């Protein structure tokens with residue numbers, strides 16, 4: 001345990017952990033924030049040796065996210081680099097079970113590896129718990145995200161993890177949408193938790209970074225080895241910014257979630273909408289426009305506050321029609337617009353969106 005953690009009472013609340021973890025010791029003249037460690041190499045003979053093997057700015061971030069998820073964290077250059085490192089744990093030719101509705105980059109990476117013969121994929125509907133468990137027979141890895149992007153389906157992590165383990169498969173959960181404040185997959189039995197720290201964790205749309213939290217030391221060591229070999233390392237500055245963002249995640253998420261609930265209430269029943277999807281927590285809402293792609297494309301050009309942009313989890317509210325991406329699953333409605341709710345006043349956000357919806361009808 002690092003020296004600055006030794007004086008802490010056990011089982012602190014996550015709101016306290018995000019503020020206190022990953023700091024220098026409380027000694028005279030220590031800075032409160034760990035400075036950005038900009039160095040490619042270290043004086044020989046210690047643990048770090050070279051900048052691709054370790055950096056204290058990564059470690060401060062990893063200690064904090066790891067404490068929230070409940071195990072050892074390994075940071076990566078991006079969420080997709082973290083996903084690649086997890087898929088690298090699958091032996092060549094191994095079977096991966098994954099939901100049809102997953103982040104497009106995940107689907108693309110699985111399909112690419114399958115096309116080159118490195119693994120085989122069984123695509124499933126993550127809400128059909130029995131079918132997912134049946135598909136893990138003989139599989140190396142069950143991969144899923146919940147809530148799913150952008151359909152916002154919710155998976156039963158505990159049941160899926162128990163069923164997959166009974167079949168001998170590892171279980172990895174992409175926890176980007178829920179964040180460790182709303183869902184802790186390791187506590188529900190998962191082996192690995194993946195994050196795009198680009199999103200709510202860093203929270204200000206100015207960082208790309210990813211992380212994996214592993215229940216076992218052996219997996220964490222294997223992931224560190226992958227990172228050192230593959231070189232998908234975060235920059236020290238990105239790690240600093242991601243940790244700075246993470247410190248305010250609880251207040252940002254509480255606020256964005258309250259606003260998301262307000263928006264769900266005010267949008268429900270709007271004649272221009274077929275559906276308002278919300279899993280009951282978090283800052284992401286998906287709306288489905290009745291007229292399909294055309295009004296959805298018109299909508300994203302008619303707002304003053306909502307910014308038409310991909311990505312999510314920032315302080316500023318953004319939205320996009322997901323099917324504008326050719327790689328998005330065809331089972332996602334053409335008129336689905338994913339809203340990433342930020343920190344602007346809920347009345348302003350609702351008014352801006354509703355005037356645009358009224359206009360496109």
Ligand SMILES: *Cc1c(COP(=O)(O)O)cnc(C)c1O
Nearest residue numbers: 078079080103149176196198209
């Ligand atoms: C954005 C995202 C990723 C990919 O992360 P990057 O940081 O963009 O590489 C993975 N999973 C989910 C759920 C995402 O939203």
